[in-house]
Amino acid sequence: MTNNTEFKAWRVQEQGGEFAGSEQTLHVSDLPENDVLIKVSHSSLNYKDALSASGNKGVTRNFPHTPGIDAAGEVVEASSGSFSAGDQVLVTGYDLGMNTDGGFGEYIRVPAEWCVAMPKGWSARTAMIYGTAGLTAGLCVQKLLTMGARPEQGKVAVSGASGAVGSVAVELLASLGFEVVAISGKQDHADALKNLGATEVLGREALAAEKKPMLKPAYANAVDTVGGGPLAELLKQIHPGGSVSCCGLVAGPQLE
Helix, strand or coil: CCCCCEEEEEEEEEECCEEEEEEEEEEHHHCCCCCEEEEEEECCCCHHHHHHHCCCCCCCCCCCECCCCEEEEEEEEECCCCCCCCCEEEEECCCECCCECCCCECEEEECHHHEEECCCCCCHHHHHHHHHHHHHHHHHHHHHHHCCCCHHHCCEEEECCCCHHHHHHHHHHHHCCCCEEEECCCHHHHHHHHHHCCCEEECHHHHCCCCCCCCCCCECEEEECCCHHHHHHHHHCECCCCCEEECCCCCCCCCC
16 A cells, blocks of 8 residues: 555535535545544445535535545554554544545545444444444433433333434334334334334324423433424423433424
């Protein structure tokens, strides 16, 4: 491997205030100077990648740029840290795909502390099928458990259940023995959600705006991926002492 080694990347460029992406040929020398060079085999597509590709300066400030906020593959070179050439790793979060060239290229070069050893029994493909959405769902469920959530307390709701984060949250909670109520605006996904472990699937009207300040408690705990008004309505339906872990803003950042 030399700095002149060529590779393909999906690159976003700014031209006259417009942003467009295309496949381009780069060299390893074009990558930032960091500890670990990784040959990427898989990445996943996330909302933040769309923001980066459309020129959202809150995500990516400088163009041209390679999006891709997560990646999995094989270490090619490592100048520091605990990884060596040949190790299988994944990277998600930090600055990858934001202002550091990301997983939509065949190579990335990142700080050693960004790398995570591939979980035993997992492939790069599996890691990126779950991807950043799966990590987010896992953190939400972990937070509920930290706050004391237990299956015997009662039903757990998941809003936005047909989305990437919501569907993994349904799967994780069901596998832990919780009775999961999936709330989704996509009724054609009901069978899929039940296959993931949901015992009940409700439409988005279950979180329709109510002027009442309180509602009858229906759920012991919940994972919310929607935010805004639906989160406010969900909070009204949580049993005293229950918890809601929140991660989404698709319905807006306001919470009345």
